[in-house]
Amino acid sequence: MLVQLGYAAYYFLPFALRPETAPPAGPEADAEPVSILVCAHNELENLRRLLPLLLQQDYPAGFEIVLIDDRSGDDTYxxxxQLTQYYPNVRLVSxxxxxxxxxxxxxxxxxxxxxxxxxxxxxxDADCIPASNQWVRxxxxxxxxxxDVVLGYSAYAEAPGFLNKLVRFETLLTGAQYLSFAWRGQPYMGVGRNLAYTQQCxxxxxxxxxxxxSLGGDDDLFVQDAVQQRQRVVVEAEPAAHTLSVPAETWQAWWRQKRRHLSAGRHYRLADRIRIGNFIGTNLLFYFxxxxxxxxxxxxxPLTALWGIRTSVxxxxxxxxxxxxDDRLPVALLPVLDAVYFFYYLALGISLFLYRNLRWK
Known part of the structure; x- marks a missing residue:
């Protein structure tokens, strides 16, 4: 319980209550153009929704959109x-x-x-949309x-049902960890749905x-390597800088998705594995x-008092x-989501230990 309260007091609450980041002063803040990269595999309908929103981004220095068509069998190409005929800043890589x-x-x-x-x-990603036309800026x-690296937050869209709330709770908790840890100078991962870095990095x-x-890790393992190379990592977590995705709609789909995400964890640095494992492990120990x-x-x-203090904080x-x-969940449901999530996490860990085969679409 003390360990969990320590994480809340040192990482989560200070990060949540920090003052808003002041806009950078001077014209140089928006002076550099940017390349937006989207990798897509049979994502035509998602691209029809995403690309117009990218083209509407308000960024004075200009940007290009590089769409990587990864072996698609639909009409993505x-x-x-067609877009490249009308928008010279749209480029296609097949x-x-x-x-x-x-x-x-x-x-x-x-x-x-x-x-x-x-x-x-x-x-x-192709199945994401920016939260505003200020996302690039x-x-x-x-x-x-x-x-050298900028970590963003990517939320999931709200929908009816307990699974949707659990998916969003897991996303919020993961975001709380990698964003607050990086804010404290201990970056260890990012999400490819909202991530920026330089060519030099x-x-x-x-x-x-x-x-x-390795099948996964184009985002978190890349950040691991960047930290080892002493690249500078910052956080941009204002709501207008978020991206939004459609969450998994079935337990099976979410199970496969989380197995793929968690499989990269064994490649993390020892200090990061200890820091994350300590948080996960003490939560599981608390419930057991x-x-x-x-x-x-x-x-x-005393048992009821301790349980109430920990859960409340x-x-x-x-x-x-x-x-x-800006990713709110029903407060009354948070204790239930917290308990269900950590037992679900334990089941995922056991599954990855017993069955390590993963597939890519």
Whole structure:
């Protein structure tokens, strides 16, 4: 309980209650053009929604959109080709085949980065949309602090049902960890749905070379390499700088998605694994201890008081984070989501330990 309260007091609450980041002063803040990279595999309908919103971004220095068509079997190629006729800042990179043994997405992203014209790179996924037309501007202002990597937040759209709330709770909790840790000077990951870094940073890490054969990790393992190369990492977490995605609609789809995401964790630095594992482990220990004590003969007054203090503080921290990140969940449901999530996380960990095979679309 003390460990969890320590995380809330040192990371989560100060991050949620921090003052808003002042806009960078001077014309140089918006002076650098940017390359926006989107990797797509059979994402035509999502691209029809995303690309018009990207073209409407308000960024005076200008930007290009590099769409990497990764072996799509739909009409992605024709659709983007039509756009290039009307918008000279839209460019198409086609991937016909991925070399044996390489991660398809990392290979496709590498090809896109090689043809990008601008030193600054901004990444999102085809199934995301920017939260506002200021997305590019806000994500780019992080480079003026200065920085080599800018971490953004990517939320999931609200929908009816308990699964949707659990997916959004997991996203909020993950965001709370990687954003607040980075804010405290301990960056360890980012999400490819909302991530920016420079060409120089990509070269410093030798691209995805250290994990090109791992299926996932084009975002979090890249940040791991960037930190090892002493690249500067900052956070841009204002709501207008977020992206929004459609969440998994079935438990099976979310299970597959989380298995892929968690599989990269074993490649993290030891200090990061300890920091994250300590938070996850103490939460699981808290709930297992609670269950054991419920069936023993404890002194109910201190047990209830401790459980109430821990749950109240943690839920207040999560509620404040939800307000700051504009990703609110029902406060009354937070204790239930917290308990369900950590047991679900334990099941995922056991599944990854027993069955390590993963597939890519």
């Amino acid at each position: 024709l659709y983007v080709q 991937v016909d085949k991925t070399p044996e043994g390489l991660s398809p997405k990392k290979y496709a992203l590498t090809l896109g980065i090689k043809v990008a014209r601008h030193p600054r790179l901004l990444f999102t 806000l994500m780019q202002r992080g480079f003026s602090r200065p920085a 990509f070269r410093a890490t030798k691209g995805f070379a250290s994990h090109i054969r 201890t609670t269950l054991v004590l419920l069936f023993s003969r404890p002194d109910w007054v 943690i839920c207040v921290a999560y509620a404040k984070l939800g307000q700051r990140l």
